[in-house]
Amino acid sequence: MTATVVLDFEPPKLAVVIAQDTFTRELLEVSGELVVQVPPRRLADLTWTVGSTSGSDVDKFDAFSIATSPASKVGAPLIDGCLAWLEAKVVPQPALAKDYDLFLVEVVAAWADDAVWQHGAFVFPSDELRSLHHQSKGHFFVTGAAVDAKRLG
Numbered sequence: 083m084t085a086t087v088v089l090d091f092e093p094p095k096l097a098v099v100i101a102q103d104t105f106t107r108e109l110l111e112v113s114g115e116l117v118v119q120v121p122p123r124r125l126a127d128l129t130w131t132v133g134s135t136s137g138s139d140v141d142k143f144d145a146f147s148i149a150t151s152p153a154s155k156v157g158a159p160l161i162d163g164c165l166a167w168l169e170a171k172v173v174p175q176p177a178l179a180k181d182y183d184l185f186l187v188e189v190v191a192a193w194a195d196d197a198v199w200q201h202g203a204f205v206f207p208s209d210e211l212r213s214l215h216h217q218s219k220g221h222f223f224v225t226g227a228a229v230d231a232k233r234l235g
């Protein structure tokens with residue numbers, strides 16, 4: 083569950099912000115690895131629940147019956163039912179982490195569900211499979227209609 087910005091494509095890098103008081107931060111600092119997962123609308127309740135509960139207090143996988151599959155290049159698991167998964171390793175930048183809770187990570191493997199990723203692009207065959215984007219306090223948006231732009235002139 084992360085605020086994530088794409089920084090680069092070759093090699094692919096992301097910037098993620100992980101607050102200091104989270105269990106995720108503890109795990110990330112020890113392992114140097116994480117998985118960015120893209121949940122669909124049908125996982126809205128689970129996304130909100132795990133995003134507002136700490137792994138310091140409860141084993142979320144057990145408490146919320148979260149099924150997972152092993153990742154290929156990192157130790158963190160892939161959550162079943164998500165639309166896409168980015169396995170990533172931290173590119174150490176201690177000052178950014180200390181001052182801004184910001185981590186640069188390099189994507190080492192990427193996966194997407196064939197139901198929503200076809201010919202190199204996302205398609206959403208049903209509303210329940212549309213990707214979920216958090217606004218605030220459990221209020222989410224889902225991805226809307228696709229738009230194909232034409233070059234002007």
Ligand SMILES: Cc1cc2nc3c(=O)[nH]c(=O)nc-3n(C[C@H](O)[C@H](O)[C@H](O)COP(=O)(O)O)c2cc1C
Nearest residue numbers: 083084085099100101104105106133135136137216
């Ligand atoms: C949709 C959603 C997105 C979130 N994104 C982030 C994030 O990018 N960075 C962060 O530090 N916390 C984020 N949070 C808050 C953490 O999920 C929350 O602090 C959680 O309790 C941390 O769990 P942990 O202690 O097991 O890591 C998000 C919460 C939600 C619901």
